[in-house]
Amino acid sequence: MTSRHQAVVSQQQRGGIVPAGKQKAAAGADGKNRRALGDIGNLVNVRVAEGKPQPQINRPITRSFGAQLLANAQAAAAAAAAANKKAVAIPVDGAVGKAGAKATKKDVIKAKPENVTTAVVADIDERAKQMSKCSISSHGKSSRKTIHTLSSVLTARSKAACGVTDRPKELIHNIDAADGDDQLAVVDYVEDIYKFYKLAENSSRPHDYMDSQVEINAKMRAILADWIIEVHHKFELMPETLYLTFYIIDRYLSMETVMRRELQLVGVCAMLIACKYEEIWAPEVNDFICISDRAYTREQILVMEKGILNKLEWNLTVPTPYVFLVRFLKAAICDKEMEHMVFFFAELGMMQYSMIMYCPSMVAASAVYAARCTLKKSPLWTETLQRHTGFSEKQLLDCTHILVNSHSAAPESKLKVVYKKYSNEQFGAVSLHPPATKLIEELKASSSSRK
Known part of the structure; x- marks a missing residue:
C-alpha cells in the first residue's frame, strides 16, 4: 500500500490529477513563462492563456544565427524527449484502475503543449538545415540543376563554330624568377x-x-x-x-x-x-x-x-x-x-x-x-x-x-x-x-x- 500510494502521488505530481486552484495557477505561470520564451526566442506561436496569435519578431537568419538555432533546436528536442520519458505512468503490481486511466488521459492532455513545442523545434531544425544547405551551396556548387535553354545552346554552338571558347585565362609567367x-x-x-x-x-x-x-x-x-x-x-x-x-x-x-x-x-x-x-x-x-x-x-x-x-x-x-x-x-x-x-x-x-x-x-x-x-x-x-x-x-x-x-x-x-x-x-x-x-x-x- 505504501509503495502504491507513493506511485500514485508521484504520478499526480508528474501530470496526473491536480487540484483546480493549483491547476489554474500552474496554467497562468506556464502561460507567462511561455510568453516570455515566445518574446525572446520567437519559438511559440500560440499563447496558452489567451489563445491569441502572438506577433513574431522577424530577424534575418544568417549563417551563424542558423547554426545557433540548430543547436538550440537539438538541445530542446533532447530535453523534450527526456521529459516525455519521465511523464509516462508506470503501473505498480500490474494493476490498472480508474485513477490510472484518468492519469493516462491527463498525460495525453498535458503532453499537448510539449508536442506543440516539439513540432516547432522540428520546424526550426528543418529551417536551420535548409539555411545551412543554402549557405554551403552559395559558396560551393549550386544545389539547383543547370537548365539549358535553347538560346544558351545556340550561343554555345555559335561560339564553338567561330572558334571563340571560354577558356580559362592564361597565367602570366614570371620571366625573371630564375x-x-x-x-x-x-x-x-x-x-x-x-x-x-x-x-x-x-x-x-x-x-x-x-x-x-x-x-x-x-x-x-x-x-x-x-x-x-x-x-x-x-x-x-x-x-x-x-x-x-x-x-x-x-x-x-x-x-x-x-x-x-x-x-x-x-x-x-x-x-x-x-x-x-x-x-x-x-x-x-x-x-x-x-x-x-x-x-x-x-x-x-x-x-x-x-x-x-x-x-x-x-x-x-x-x-x-x-x-x-x-x-x-x-x-x-x-x-x-x-x-x-x-x-x-x-x-x-x-x-x-x-x-x-x-x-x-x-x-x-x-x-x-x-x-x-x-x-x-x-x-x-x-x-x-x-x-x-x-x-x-x-x-x-x-x-x-x-x-x-x-x-x-x-x-x-x-x-x-x-x-x-x-x-x-x-x-x-x-x-x-x-x-x-x-x-x-x-x-x-x-x-x-x-x-
Missing part, C-alpha cells in the same frame, strides 16, 4: 628600364626621309643594307653593333641630304662609330678602307665620322630593336631555333625601308610574332608576350605582314645575304622554312571581318 641571384640581370630594375626604353624610343626615332633626299631612293638603301649585313657577318661583330649602325644611318639621312656617291661612306662611318661604341676590339679605319675596296680615303672617313657625330649631337645611347628583341625572346620562352628565326626576321626588317614607320619595340615584337607563325607555335601569342611587349596580335599584323612577305620573296631576290646567312646550319637553316604568308593573310582577313 635570374633572382644574377646581379647582371638587374631583376629589381629591369621593368623600370624597359618602361624608360618605351618612352625614349619615340624621342630619337628617324622619320620618313626618302622624299627629302634628292639622289637616294629605297632601293639604294636596300643595297647598302645588304652590304653592311655581309660586312658585319664577316667581321664577326656583336649584334648590338649591327642595329646601332642602321639607327645611325637612318637618323643621319633623316637630318642631312646625302649624295649618291657618299651613301656608302655614310654606311662605313656609321659602322665604325657603332663598333667604337659597342665592341671591345673594334676594327680599325684601315679595315673599313679595305672592305670598301678603297673607295674612300682615311681622311674622308674621319671627316664624315665627325660630321655624323656632330649631327647626332653625340647621342648614341638609344633603344634599338635589339634591346627589345632580347627581352621579348625571354618572354617567349623559346628554344634556339626560335631565337634564330626571330633574328632572321629582324634582319629582313632592317633591309625594308617601309619598316622605318614602326617603332623599334613593334619591329621586335613583330619579328617574334612572325617567327611563331612560321614555326606554327601554339598559341601564336601569349598573355606573357602581350604583357611584356605591350602589343596585341591585332596591332602586330601589318608589320608582321611585311616581314613574312620579305621572307617569301627572299629566295628569288637579288639581295639575299640575310637569306643565305640564315640558311646555314650555324643558324639552324631557319630561312628554309616555308613562309607563313597564308596564315598571316587569314589572320588579317579574320581581323578585318571582326571590325
Whole structure:
C-alpha cells in the first residue's frame, strides 16, 4: 500500500490529477513563462492563456544565427524527449484502475503543449538545415540543376563554330624568377628600364626621309643594307653593333641630304662609330678602307665620322630593336631555333625601308610574332608576350605582314645575304622554312571581318 500510494502521488505530481486552484495557477505561470520564451526566442506561436496569435519578431537568419538555432533546436528536442520519458505512468503490481486511466488521459492532455513545442523545434531544425544547405551551396556548387535553354545552346554552338571558347585565362609567367641571384640581370630594375626604353624610343626615332633626299631612293638603301649585313657577318661583330649602325644611318639621312656617291661612306662611318661604341676590339679605319675596296680615303672617313657625330649631337645611347628583341625572346620562352628565326626576321626588317614607320619595340615584337607563325607555335601569342611587349596580335599584323612577305620573296631576290646567312646550319637553316604568308593573310582577313 505504501509503495502504491507513493506511485500514485508521484504520478499526480508528474501530470496526473491536480487540484483546480493549483491547476489554474500552474496554467497562468506556464502561460507567462511561455510568453516570455515566445518574446525572446520567437519559438511559440500560440499563447496558452489567451489563445491569441502572438506577433513574431522577424530577424534575418544568417549563417551563424542558423547554426545557433540548430543547436538550440537539438538541445530542446533532447530535453523534450527526456521529459516525455519521465511523464509516462508506470503501473505498480500490474494493476490498472480508474485513477490510472484518468492519469493516462491527463498525460495525453498535458503532453499537448510539449508536442506543440516539439513540432516547432522540428520546424526550426528543418529551417536551420535548409539555411545551412543554402549557405554551403552559395559558396560551393549550386544545389539547383543547370537548365539549358535553347538560346544558351545556340550561343554555345555559335561560339564553338567561330572558334571563340571560354577558356580559362592564361597565367602570366614570371620571366625573371630564375635570374633572382644574377646581379647582371638587374631583376629589381629591369621593368623600370624597359618602361624608360618605351618612352625614349619615340624621342630619337628617324622619320620618313626618302622624299627629302634628292639622289637616294629605297632601293639604294636596300643595297647598302645588304652590304653592311655581309660586312658585319664577316667581321664577326656583336649584334648590338649591327642595329646601332642602321639607327645611325637612318637618323643621319633623316637630318642631312646625302649624295649618291657618299651613301656608302655614310654606311662605313656609321659602322665604325657603332663598333667604337659597342665592341671591345673594334676594327680599325684601315679595315673599313679595305672592305670598301678603297673607295674612300682615311681622311674622308674621319671627316664624315665627325660630321655624323656632330649631327647626332653625340647621342648614341638609344633603344634599338635589339634591346627589345632580347627581352621579348625571354618572354617567349623559346628554344634556339626560335631565337634564330626571330633574328632572321629582324634582319629582313632592317633591309625594308617601309619598316622605318614602326617603332623599334613593334619591329621586335613583330619579328617574334612572325617567327611563331612560321614555326606554327601554339598559341601564336601569349598573355606573357602581350604583357611584356605591350602589343596585341591585332596591332602586330601589318608589320608582321611585311616581314613574312620579305621572307617569301627572299629566295628569288637579288639581295639575299640575310637569306643565305640564315640558311646555314650555324643558324639552324631557319630561312628554309616555308613562309607563313597564308596564315598571316587569314589572320588579317579574320581581323578585318571582326571590325
